[in-house]
Amino acid sequence: MTSMQDRIEAKLRDSLSPQALAVTDDSHLHAGHAGARPGGESHFTVEIVSSRFAGLNRVARHRLVNDALAEELTGPIHALVIRAKAPGE
Known part of the structure; x- marks a missing residue:
């Protein structure tokens, strides 16, 4: 079974061909809060650098990330922090 973090990374790599990508599971910081699931994997931070973000x-950058993760954002992911940059920023 693939972790949600692995799924996020794979989908972003496939759709945005990033030069740099870091996905962090922040679920442990939200235990007991709304949207937190007992097994975790509900709150993530994505730091991504892609030439697709230039201009x-x-x-618009967040929309590209959200579009790539549309399926996950309808259920398993409760919160997603996005830090999206173009190369050189």
């Missing part, structure tokens, strides 16, 4: 504003 795009923050909202």
Whole structure:
């Protein structure tokens, strides 16, 4: 069984071909809060650098990430922090 972190990484690599990608499971910081699941894997931070973000504003960059993770955002992922940059930023 693939972890949610692995699924996020695979989908972002496939759709955005990042030069750098770090996905962190922050679920342990939200235990007992709304949206937290007993098994974790509900709160994540994504730090991504991709040439696909060049010339795009923050909202457009976030939309690309959200589109790539649309299936996961409908259920398993409760919260996602996105730090999206173009190379050289």
